[in-house]
Amino acid sequence: MSKPVYGKNAAQSRIVEKIPASIWALVVALILFLIWTPFQVGLFNGQQVDFEKPMYVAALLSGLMLLVWVGIYYKKFKLDEQRDLVAVAALLLPLTYALSLFVAVSHYMAMNMLFTQSMYVAIFIIALYLMKQKQLNVVIQNAVLAIAYFIVGFGLLNWLGSWSFAGSLVGWFSNTVRSGKYLDAVMTDSNGLRLTSIFQYANTYAAFLMAFLFVAVFALVRSRKWYGTLTHGFMLVPIIVSILLTLSRGGLVMLPVVFILLLLFLKPAQQLLWILQLGVAGIAALAITTPITNLGTELNTKYSSSAALKGWGYLLGASVIVAGIGWVIQRFVAPWLQQKLGGWGSRKRTGLWIPLGSVVLVGIVAFLLIGTSASKILPANMETRLENINFKQHSVLERITFYKDAVKVIKDYPILGTGGGGWASLYEHYQNNPYTSRQVHNFFLQYLIEVGILGFIVFMGFILYIFYKYIRGYVKRDKDEFNNGFFYLIIALSILIHSLLDFNMSYAFMGILVFVGLAGMAAVMESKPLRRNWNTAWLRNSYFAVIAIGTVFLLFLSIGSISSSTAALKAKNLLGVSQSYEEIKAPLVESLKDRPYHPESALYLSSLDQQVFTQTKDDKYLAESYSVLTRALKDESYNKNLLAQLASYYDLKGQGDLAYGVYLDNADKYNWDIEWYDTLISRSFTLGNAALVQKDDAKKQQYFKTGLEAYQHVVDGVEHLKTLPPEQLQGRPFSVTPTIALNAGKMKLMSGQAADAAATLKLGLSADYTDLNNREIARWYLAALKKDNAQDQAVYDLLIAAEPTEATRIDEIVAEKY
Structure with missing residues (x-):
């Protein structure tokens, strides 16, 4: 392949290299891909079936373009300069994500990120070799600018009320337009x-x-x-x-x-x-x-x-x-x-x-x-x-918290990381307070979490080498030369620097822009010749073989994922309109055939089976529900919805102790989920009370012990939240709820801790004595005080005024032998 010419010689040259039609077709395909992607593919870390299919289509299209590139450049490609070595090194980026699959905490999200990284690298390699030719470089630059200007205009159309017109411009090819309006x-x-x-x-x-x-x-x-x-x-x-x-x-x-x-x-x-x-x-x-x-x-x-x-x-x-x-x-x-x-x-x-x-x-x-x-x-x-x-503003303090929590994850998963999407799966286990953020708000930390130190070194080595070689060459050349790559430096540098504070790179289009920017820089970077032993036939053939085999493999995976996603989306749409079990089940089974770990499809099918079981009492539906859930949880062990569904299965089987075990065994994964702890404490009391009735004191003590430990976790958490800076938002609600106070208070009273029981129950009291739950809390509160030879006359008067028979119920609780 001919090398690009820069400087005065290029400006004076009258020779324009004739570009084959096949390369022009590849350029057109790349530009159409750049136009399609921002309106189709959004955030890449979600677990929603509505948004995953465009990602797989994007991976498929980029893979097909890369195979076309292989066909065009197979005979032209030579490993004769450092720029070619960068194209080879790019393959290490998806490889690190492939390695992280072996330790991934979420196989579903790790596969999604493997598709994403493979797409980025495909676009990088294609763009790198296209942009080595000035004529194509100019076309791609103008196309990128035109797309950017259109996006700016599109946004202002929506701002100034012309959302219907804006939606009509892209609605024919975008899945993000709802009722004629871009979402x-x-x-x-x-x-x-x-x-x-x-x-x-x-x-x-x-x-x-x-x-x-x-x-x-x-x-x-x-x-x-x-x-x-x-x-x-x-x-x-x-x-x-x-x-x-x-x-x-x-x-x-x-x-x-x-x-x-x-x-x-x-x-x-x-x-x-x-x-x-x-x-x-x-x-x-x-x-x-x-x-x-x-x-x-x-x-x-x-x-x-x-x-x-x-x-x-x-x-x-x-x-x-x-x-x-x-x-x-x-x-x-x-x-x-x-x-x-x-x-x-x-x-x-x-x-x-x-x-x-x-x-x-x-x-x-x-x-x-x-x-x-x-x-x-x-x-x-x-x-x-x-x-x-300012540095005391809540979003700054929250980001600092994210970063500290991210470091905790990195310490536990240092070498290969957590796999793609690891933060989204794990952050509730490591978080300092109950915020909700499926993103670290720092691309580099999130990347380190996902692929570990090994993958992070590969990535940073890759981009820093390109920046170093580009800048080194830039300062030596005529800075007014059109083709000096500064256009691309601006894009890559701007987005990457801003990504220190946010999750821009979790958007496919932003990631593509960065890799196009890196390719544009690499196309004109200082590139010294390699030794002759690099440019051997077996190395070149090996490189293309790796690309071809890897791409074909990922194409098959992406086609399977597209089919699975289509079926899952069909089932999700049917759930709202169909009453037919078989009609809804068929696409769910199809969706799980290639991806049995798909969280949303597994959740839909298991829930559907459990609903049918409650109507028919046919155990085969419960068996299928259990099979679907346990298979999905092998790869998605941190998925809260699947775990809760498994607990529901045990409840339907009449195995309340196993359902309780699901909540107990996984409580540390959701340290700040007050609903999880509320359920765990409630189940602890229910099972402990049943053991008391059966006169099984050992079991009673076991259930009460774990329940009260969970309650103490909540109390300690509430105290910890008081140490947050006043400017920092707490996040999700986390407090001693009335239900928690009631169940924990009952367990303490039944364990002979009357004074502690009264203090705990008081936390759940409200001023509404027409509310039956509040009456129950007040009843047990007053009984605990009476057991401790104390009283609260004001609460007693309010309770008796609302319901006079409560006096007898209080005495019954006091007289009970536990």
Whole structure:
């Protein structure tokens, strides 16, 4: 294969290599894949059958493209430079995920992540060799920019009330459009409306926007055509406004960090042009953000064509003005700056002065917006978000907690990790408080958890080598050369840096963008020749054999997973409309044929069997339910729903002690699940009381002991939560519930601990004595006090006033011999 030519020789060359039609077809396929993916494949860590099929289709399509690449490049490929070695090393990334399957805590999610990583590597290898040719590189860059600009426009269409039109644009190929509306393109939380566009998560959209804001500025400054300058200049205001509408604090914090890092790569003249262009666009965006915010809030409540036109008027007007000013800057200011600062840029370390000055400038702007009344120029919700940027803010404290808990997981699974999706399965076992987060909110920590130290070293070695070799080559070449890969550096660097604070890489499209960025950097990195013994026929053939065999194997797996997922989704839809057991069961059996560990299908089928058993009392349904559950739990031992379903099976079999055992044996997996502990304590009392009736004191003591230990776990947890910083949110409810207080109090009283029983029962009392449960708690509370020669006259009077016969019941409890 011919190598790309850079620098003056490339600019002067009149020879354009003829590209075969097969390669053009592969380029078109890659671009169509990039268009399809963001509207089909979302978050990759879930366990919902609704969203898994597009992931398998994406893996299938990327695998097919890789096989086409093998066919095209089989005879052209040579292991003659370091760049080719990077393509070989890329295969180690999915291999580490394959190794983690052997120790995976969730086989289902680990397989999903294996598909994901395989897709990333397929896209990396294909893009790497396509982008070595400048003509194809240009096409791919323009395609990526066009897709990004469309996503920005798509988000603003939804913000300004045109959600029906936006949905119609993508509804014909997207599975995320519901009733003509893209799902959660504008989301609502405690901060109000937040723009998410295609991502359904505002922080990840902010990371995407940050990357393409800098890409747009780079493209604007680089453009030599008037229409390119105007197009990229026009998009600056919509992107900045969109960033503000996400209300992402992480995006606002990381944006100046990435900006200053990128400035270090530029000559002084280019640095000033970036600052000028962004400054003009930023001022214009701030000027219209308040009306755009207010109009969007209004339009998402009730659509008004006049309000929508007004919003678009603000947006388009500001964009046109900024585009015009940007053209003037590039036409007149840029040549002047180049003339004045061209010589300065050749001196050592002169490129540091403007970035250092930018740090001061960013600090001043941050102080004005956070520490002064200057923030009044922003809408109220944005002003509040800015004011809350500090290290004591709850989201910061929560992330720190996630990171500390992640380290606990890593210590227990150091070498091969937990397998893909390990954090989502394990975090409830390791968490410091009852938060809900199936993501670590740090891509690198999550990656380390999933593949362990071995896989993490491979991954970090891979990306750091590309960054090192790219930067090393970049500083030696003409930085104005179109094909220097800086476009791709911006994308990869921006997303990866923001991923220190969030889970952007759990979105397939964001991961694909990063690997396309890495491929673009690798295509032009400094690449020294390899020794001749690398470029042997058996090594080349072995490489292609590994790719072909591995890809074909994964294709078969993905086809099976697509079939299984289709059947599972069919069954899920039938559950709401069909009353036929056989009709619903058939697709569930089909779904579990290739994937018996599929959690949702196993749960549906076992639940269905248990329902039919309650109607027919036919043991064959219970037997099938047990078989399905135990098989799934072999690979999904941390799945709470499957475990609870297994306990239900034992209850139907009349084996309450085994059901209790499920809750007891797995309690440490869900340390902060108050419902789990409520059930465990209730079952402990029920079984202990039954043993008491049967005069089996040993069993009674055993059940009461475990029940009271579970109660103490709850009490200790409540005390621990009091030590959290006041700014940190607790998470899910966790307290001594009335049911827990009642059952624990009964067990203490029956164990001869009257004073402790009274103190425990009092925790469950409420002021409502018309409530039967509260009356029972009060009855046992007063009986415990009486046993301890104490009383609570106020509670007694309220209880007797509500139900006079309670006096007799209290005496009966006191007279009981335990």
